[in-house]
Amino acid sequence: MDTDEARVRLLDAAEELFYERGIQAVGIDELRSTSGVSLKRLYQCFPAKQQLVEEYLRRRDDRWRARLAAYVTEQGVPPEDRVLAVFDWLRTWFDEPNFRGCAFVNSYGELGATEPGIAEVVRAHHAAVRDYLAGLVADLQVREPGELGEQLWLLVVGSATGAAITENAAMAGRARATAQLLLTAARR
Amino acid sequence: MDTDEARVRLLDAAEELFYERGIQAVGIDELRSTSGVSLKRLYQCFPAKQQLVEEYLRRRDDRWRARLAAYVTEQGVPPEDRVLAVFDWLRTWFDEPNFRGCAFVNSYGELGATEPGIAEVVRAHHAAVRDYLAGLVADLQVREPGELGEQLWLLVVGSATGAAITENAAMAGRARATAQLLLTAARR
DNA sequence: TAGCCCAGAGAACGTTCGTTCCCCTATAGT
DNA sequence: ACTATAGGGGAACGAACGTTCTCTGGGCTA
Numbered sequence: 001m002d003t004d005e006a007r008v009r010l011l012d013a014a015e016e017l018f019y020e021r022g023i024q025a026v027g028i029d030e031l032r033s034t035s036g037v038s039l040k041r042l043y044q045c046f047p048a049k050q051q052l053v054e055e056y057l058r059r060r061d062d063r064w065r066a067r068l069a070a071y072v073t074e075q076g077v078p079p080e081d082r083v084l085a086v087f088d089w090l091r092t093w094f095d096e097p098n099f100r101g102c103a104f105v106n107s108y109g110e111l112g113a114t115e116p117g118i119a120e121v122v123r124a125h126h127a128a129v130r131d132y133l134a135g136l137v138a139d140l141q142v143r144e145p146g147e148l149g150e151q152l153w154l155l156v157v158g159s160a161t162g163a164a165i166t167e168n169a170a171m172a173g174r175a176r177a178t179a180q181l182l183l184t185a186a187r188r
Numbered sequence: 189m190d191t192d193e194a195r196v197r198l199l200d201a202a203e204e205l206f207y208e209r210g211i212q213a214v215g216i217d218e219l220r221s222t223s224g225v226s227l228k229r230l231y232q233c234f235p236a237k238q239q240l241v242e243e244y245l246r247r248r249d250d251r252w253r254a255r256l257a258a259y260v261t262e263q264g265v266p267p268e269d270r271v272l273a274v275f276d277w278l279r280t281w282f283d284e285p286n287f288r289g290c291a292f293v294n295s296y297g298e299l300g301a302t303e304p305g306i307a308e309v310v311r312a313h314h315a316a317v318r319d320y321l322a323g324l325v326a327d328l329q330v331r332e333p334g335e336l337g338e339q340l341w342l343l344v345v346g347s348a349t350g351a352a353i354t355e356n357a358a359m360a361g362r363a364r365a366t367a368q369l370l371l372t373a374a375r376r
Numbered sequence: 377t378a379g380c381c382c383a384g385a386g387a388a389c390g391t392t393c394g395t396t397c398c399c400c401t402a403t404a405g406t
Numbered sequence: 407a408c409t410a411t412a413g414g415g416g417a418a419c420g421a422a423c424g425t426t427c428t429c430t431g432g433g434c435t436a
Contacts (some may be wrong), residue, residue, distance in 0.1 A: 001383095009208020020301060021301045022297070022299065022300075022301055023298075023303060025301070025302050025423080026214050027422075027423060028423075028425080029423085029424095033218070038383085038385070038386095039385080039386080039425090039426095040382095040383065040384065040385090041383075041384085043424095043425075043426085047425095048421095048424080049424065056418095060409085062379065065205060080236075082424095087202070094225075095231045099302075099338040100301060101296075101297065104353075105293065105297060105349055106296075106297030106298075107296050107297065108288070108289075108297070108352070108353060109211055109289065109293060109294030109296070109297035110212075110294075110297050110298040111210065111212070111213075112210075112353075113192075113208060113213070113287075113288060114209055114210060114213050122353060123353060125355070126350075126353050127359055133378045137410060146272055147362065147365075150359075150362050151362045151363075151365070151366050153340065153350065154343065154346040154347055154350050154359060154362055154363060155343075155346060155366075156364070157345075157348075157349050157350050157353075158344075158345045158349070158350075159342055159346070159347045161345050161346070161349055162292055162314075162341065162342050162346075163347050164296070165292075165293070165296060165300075165310060165311060165314050166311070171259055171338075171342060171373070174335065174338050174339050174342055175339075175342060177335075177339070178339050178342070178343075178366060178370060180371075181312070181366075181369050181370065181373050182366060182369065185369050214392060215392080216393075216394060216395080216396080217393080217394095225415085226413070226414050226415070227395090227396095227415080227416080228412095228413065228414065228415090229413075230395085230416085232413095233396075235395095236394080236395085237393095237394065237395095374406095377436100378410105378435105378436090379432095379434105379435090379436090380433100380434085380436105381432105381434085381435105382431105382432095382433090382434100383430105383431095383432090383433105384429105384430090384431090384432105385428105385430085385431105385432105386427105386428095386429095387426105387427085387428075387429095387430090388425105388426080388427070388428090388433105389424105389425085389426075389427085390424095390425090390426100391422105391423085391424090391425105392411105392422085392423080392424105393421090393422085393423100394419105394420095394421090394422105395420090395421105396417105396418080396419075396420100397416100397417085397418070397419090398415105398416090398417080398418090398433100399410105399414105399415090399416095399417095399421105400413105400414090400415090401412105401413090401415105402411105402412095402413090402414100402415085402416085403410105403411090403412090403413105403423085404409100404410090404411090404412105405410090406408090406409090406411090406433100
């Protein structure tokens with residue numbers, strides 16, 4: 001196994017374990033045994049656990065947003081329905097068996113106050129999501145597109161967190177209905 | 189210092205420290221020095237850290253909801269404005285200098301997956317908030333009051349989490365505007 | 377074949393943390 | 407005044423964790 005493969009296996013293991021149980025609950029030893037990467041190579045790829053954590057979050061950010069954007073684009077629907085498609089995709093996400101809320105919200109709650117690096121990655125993720133929503137809204141004829149984008153983001157965050165705590169994927173539908181309302185109200 | 193006073197001082201210290209920095213980031217030693225309670229009495233009051241954590245969350249649940257309910261009642265406004273007053277109170281909460289999001293969402297992200305007792309307290313808190321909102325909605329003439337209550341809860345959770353991550357209290361205003369929209373749309 | 381280097385396995389180290397134990401003092405009851 | 411007891415301070419313990427070190431084997435080169 002070369003260095004690149006080790007990196008991937010480590011990040012795969014990190015994603016699975018950190019998301020499922022939290023960051024501090026997963027030790028280096030478990031990452032090693034799950035990934036099958038030796039300790040020496042692990043520290044060669046990531047000289048400290050914190051770096052692996054931040055890489056894990058960055059990669060998850062990329063992939064999560066890519067999955068969302070791909071789904072929305074694939075629908076091939078007009079701009080307003082693209083916004084609603086975001087919430088349709090959330091529903092499929094909430095339905096995944098290992099869904100446990102937004103990894104960034106969870107990480108922020110766990111380590112945002114102590115590890116500035118993590119707080120920064122979390123903020124960057126959510127800023128990117130807000131930008132994405134703002135981009136969708138920019139194609140619409142609405143009053144105050146900026147405000148609408150922020151409100152939609154609020155629905156995304158709220159439904160993800162709410163669905164995790166209640167273990168009820170129906171939260172996506174409620175967020176979608178609310179988004180629908182925001183869209184028609186903002187139309188001009 | 190008697191046992192009762194020690195309990196209060198410990199819970200006060202726990203609230204301050206756990207909320208500010210996270211649960212695992214705060215050790216028994218710091219709780220001891222901050223509260224001024226001796227180790228022996230600490231373990232007399234709470235035989236394990238986990239019990240102190242759960243008590244902290246339960247007390248915070250009580251107090252948080254009491255503060256919210258008191259504010260809403262004090263406004264002396266008609267039912268529909270009482271719902272909006274919830275978001276006015278959120279704004280004052282977000283503006284508090286040590287605001288760091290919903291303690292229950294944070295605790296859930298940190299320990300919800302590993303400590304079932306904590307997950308339970310978190311769910312109980314959010315269920316109680318949903319019940320409170322459902323009570324406010326029950327006084328209104330709306331279609332599907334249950335659904336409206338859930339949507340309002342989604343806005344509360346989303347704005348609290350969003351305000352914490354962006355460090356921007358204006359999230360309360362956006363949630364309020366969205367709630368306003370939900371109210372007028374549901375009116376019958 | 378001999379020498380060299382890299383990688384893997386896992387022992388070892390130092391620290392931190394929750395929890396327990398020990399010792400000393402101060403006080404209350406007789 | 408003497409003893410019994412509870413409480414405070416803090417050392418000690420055992421486990422867990424992140425990180426480093428050591429030993430060993432295997433493949434590559436001269």
